[in-house]
Amino acid sequence: MPYWFLVIQYTLLAAALFFFTAGTIGILRFPDLYARLHALTKCDNLGLGFVVLALSMEALAVGDGWLTLKLVLIWTLALASSATACYLVARSGLRAGQTPWTRPPEPVGHPVGHKEKP
Amino acid sequence: MNGALLIDVLLAAGLVVLAGASLRARDLFTGVVTFMIFGLLMSLAWVRLAAPDLALAEAAIGSGITGALFLGAMRRLEESAPEVIAPAPERPPGANGRFALALGGIPLALYFAATALVPALLDGPSGLAEPVAAVLKESGAENPVTAIILNLRGYDTMLELVVLLLAWSGVCVLQGELGRTNIVPATGELAVLGAFVRFLRFPGVIVAGYLVWVGGAAPGGAFQAGAMLGGVGAVGLMAGGAIRPLYAGPGVRPVLVAGAGIFMIIGLLLSITAGAFLAYRGAQAKTLILIIEILSTLSIGLVLTLLFAACTFPPSPERPGEPVEGAP
Numbered sequence: 155m156p157y158w159f160l161v162i163q164y165t166l167l168a169a170a171l172f173f174f175t176a177g178t179i180g181i182l183r184f185p186d187l188y189a190r191l192h193a194l195t196k197c198d199n200l201g202l203g204f205v206v207l208a209l210s211m212e213a214l215a216v217g218d219g220w221l222t223l224k225l226v227l228i229w230t231l232a233l234a235s236s237a238t239a240c241y242l243v244a245r246s247g248l249r250a251g252q253t254p255w256t257r258p259p260e261p262v263g264h265p266v267g268h269k270e271k272p
Numbered sequence: 273m274n275g276a277l278l279i280d281v282l283l284a285a286g287l288v289v290l291a292g293a294s295l296r297a298r299d300l301f302t303g304v305v306t307f308m309i310f311g312l313l314m315s316l317a318w319v320r321l322a323a324p325d326l327a328l329a330e331a332a333i334g335s336g337i338t339g340a341l342f343l344g345a346m347r348r349l350e351e352s353a354p355e356v357i358a359p360a361p362e363r364p365p366g367a368n369g370r371f372a373l374a375l376g377g378i379p380l381a382l383y384f385a386a387t388a389l390v391p392a393l394l395d396g397p398s399g400l401a402e403p404v405a406a407v408l409k410e411s412g413a414e415n416p417v418t419a420i421i422l423n424l425r426g427y428d429t430m431l432e433l434v435v436l437l438l439a440w441s442g443v444c445v446l447q448g449e450l451g452r453t454n455i456v457p458a459t460g461e462l463a464v465l466g467a468f469v470r471f472l473r474f475p476g477v478i479v480a481g482y483l484v485w486v487g488g489a490a491p492g493g494a495f496q497a498g499a500m501l502g503g504v505g506a507v508g509l510m511a512g513g514a515i516r517p518l519y520a521g522p523g524v525r526p527v528l529v530a531g532a533g534i535f536m537i538i539g540l541l542l543s544i545t546a547g548a549f550l551a552y553r554g555a556q557a558k559t560l561i562l563i564i565e566i567l568s569t570l571s572i573g574l575v576l577t578l579l580f581a582a583c584t585f586p587p588s589p590e591r592p593g594e595p596v597e598g599a600p
Binding site for chain 1: 465468472475479
């Protein structure tokens with residue numbers, strides 16, 4: 155296998171790892187349901203997408219076109235179900251009264267050392 | 273520590289933690305969702321144990337369909353018995369820790385005790401692989417798991433199909449046949465789910481067909497394919513009445529009994545011609561197995577869809593004047 159081939163494969167896998175890691179951190183750290191959904195779908199769409207790309211290269215290299223087709227099918231199904239599930243979860247969240255998070259207003263600070271008079 | 277061992281240890285630890293979390297969840301919803309995640313990790317564990325057949329079955333049936341049935345049952349409980357799904361009271365501090373310790377510790381202790389007392393367990397004979405390989409050629413399937421399920425232990429599989437039928441009969445006794453159940457019609461709000469179902473139908477059926485076909489030579493088979501069909505059916509039911517003819521048409525009962533029925537018919541015919549129940553060998557075996565698998569797939573898919581519908585949607589009289597069994 156040529157050297158550049160492996161380089162591309164590892165770059166793709168690294169990109170996948172980046173999106174999975176970023177998505178996982180997002181699920182753990184983002185402030186509300188909707189932002190977490192946004193993070194989660196990045197794992198499915200881009201993380202899995204890059205994994206599928208890297209594995210498809212492997213499959214094409216060994217001349218297994220059917221395997222490539224199956225991998226792409228898996229990704230397509232994951233894309234469709236992740237988009238649908240994301241919409242449904244967000245919808246039922248909205249219906250259950252989950253208000254989207256907004257940045258709290260910047261505290262109107264007083265100049266340092268200033269004391270409010272009673 | 274090499275990478276594979278690290279993954280195995282993480283997987284095993286994750287399984288114990290998730291099992292504990294599912295059993296000890298304070299509300300049912302968390303318990304059910306944790307159970308589904310447990311099923312997914314379990315199927316990864318089966319892959320690591322080089323048992324892809326079990327992994328497929330676990331992911332499709334153990335995690336997917338069972339989880340959907342649980343969630344559907346919860347939805348019904350919310351209306352009929354809200355006290356059941358109310359969150360349990362807070363546990364005393366340390367109770368969960370002791371529980372987790374017992375949950376992980378007892379099997380580990382048993383494992384070490386068993387391997388210390390009976391060292392032969394570690395390098396004993398590897399099960400039935402050799403006897404099965406010896407008769408594989410005659411069995412009509414190249415995949416040893418399929419050979420066992422549909423030939424060597426065919427009656428077990430036939431009885432499993434009968435169990436599914438019995439489960440459906442139980443539902444009919446409790447709340448009337450689904451033909452009289454009103455399924456919530458599709459509304460504009462669920463248009464996205466409807467579009468998803470229309471998108472899923474074609475690849476879903478293709479994948480199910482592929483699983484049946486490939487089951488002869490590689491991991492796959494009627495139960496995995498049936499679970500696939502059941503999954504498509506369940507999503508279709510959630511999207512609305514789009515697949516109504518499938519569950520309320522005149523062909524429902526024949527399809528329900530097709531799997532167990534063809535098993536029995538072939539079995540009985542063979543007991544006359546070949547002298548023993550389900551005694552197919554050689555060239556005819558492959559054809560017979562394929563026929564049984566296709567019909568079983570349809571039966572399993574339909575039973576699972578109907579069970580999901582019965583769990584999720586309350587029964588209501590469709591034809592006025594006809595009493596609905598079990599309705600309050």
